Amino acid sequence: MRNILIIGAGKSISFLVRYLLEKSEKENLFLTIADIQLENARVLVRDASNVELLKLDIFNESELKTAIEKATIVISMVPARFHIQIAKECLDQKKNLITASYVSDEMKALDEEVKNAGLVFMNEIGLDPGIDHMSAMKVIDEIRDKNGKMILFESFTGGLVAPESDNNLWNYKFTWNPRNVVLAGQGGAAKFIQEGAYKYIPYHKLFRRTEFLTIEGHGRFEGYANRDSLKYRSAYGLDDVLTLYRGTLRRVGFSKAWNMFVQLGMTDDSYVIEDSQNMSYRDFTNAFLPYSPSDAVELKLRHYLKIDQDDIMWDKLVELDLFNKDKRVELEKATPAQILQKILEDKWTLSESDKDMIAMYHKFGYEVNGKKHQIDSTLVVTGEDKTYTAMAKTVGLPIGIATLQILNKRYTTPGVQIPLNKELYLPVLNELETYGIKFNENILPYQGYNPNNVAG
DSSP states (O other): OEEEEEEOOSGGGHHHHHHHHHHHHHHTEEEEEEESOOHHHHHHHTTOSSEEEEEOOTTOHHHHHHHHHTOSEEEEOSOGGGHHHHHHHHHHTTOEEEESSOOOHHHHTTHHHHHHTTOEEEOSOBBTTBHHHHHHHHHHHHHHHTTOEEEEEEEEEEEEEOGGGOOSTTOOOBOSOHHHHHTTTOSSOEEEEETTEEEEEOHHHHTTSOEEEEETTTEEEEEEEOSBTTTTTTTTTOTTOSEEEEEEEEETTHHHHHHHHHHHTTTOOSSOOTTGGGOBHHHHHHTTSOOOSSSOHHHHHHHHHTOOTTSHHHHHHHHTTTTOSSSBOOOTTOOHHHHHHHHHHHHHBOOTTOOEEEEEEEEEEEEETTEEEEEEEEEEEEOSSSSSOHHHHHHHHHHHHHHHHHHTTSOOOOEEEOSOOHHHHHHHHHHHHTTTOOOEEEEEOOOOOOGGGBOO
């Protein structure tokens, strides 16, 4: 049998495991799921006979080497910063590797060795990055096939709560790593190009410079800019494009409210708050406000943020229990961002029956024979429950499909890469459609970049 080793047993593997188990008999597969914590994996595999659960510490070189020795192919689902350890061992043992994470500089540095070994190290094959790349390249390649010239490309993705489970004022719940949500946009200005001009948005302005868009049948959304929209310009073959913008989707109003945390300093992850474990949520909120022997925390905060008591922004803050004097932080040596994350997890964690939703929106502007055209391509996927989420589905299925493409030698192009080759993205997208992951494409009159559709 062919052994697929999945390293990392977090919440994102549910659909990946289901897919591979469904294919196991036909494809002669055996699954090994390895992690230091295996509780989640036990729930997923139940009484399946062709699965082994392996307790593995990836920092134990001997354990990692032994696990990879037994594998035919390796899928790494650990946090992104740990992929490189697994990648180096895969290279030593000449095993193909698949990850859903962005290609790090360390991973990229292995490219020549990986090519020389004839191996495929496929990265960014999840949702975003992943489905966004493949779906975008499919349309871009089709435009080029009819001698079209790309002049605009905008792309947005959001992990959201489904309407039937949307029961808070923020219209949001965590569907992915909460820490990534809290730290979104940090680490430098967002950069992109619009109508041929390079643009930059510093972090403290990021959530007030949003773009509005509508997905038919699903309502209105807002998008804020990703940190580096220019990262894929050359990879997509868009060096001459006039507008290139990649962003994150939220429901309208989220970004304005989130900006309150940014302005207060609650998203800062660069310093530790003294005696954080003994603070109440109210103490934490008060820590960012001027001292006053008489004014209540609520009054000081409204004054600081210039919001009134009847403002929906105020209701959103109250809903989060930020003024609760009985709830304790209980985190030692915590940064503001870590404390904020804990507070938000109290309110934004999916319940067992909750459903999440993935939304993706691409806008393609192009020119053929001097005439401009536009294609809008949208995707909406709804999860089943807290375990089988839309996020896990759109991350796990592309990984599973690509794994079999590589395992069966239908895709053999060597190197450290992302899924931009037609030989890979077409089979993956075609099979995703059979699981309900299908884009809706509309041809529209060319609209270009509309500055009237931007807030701030």
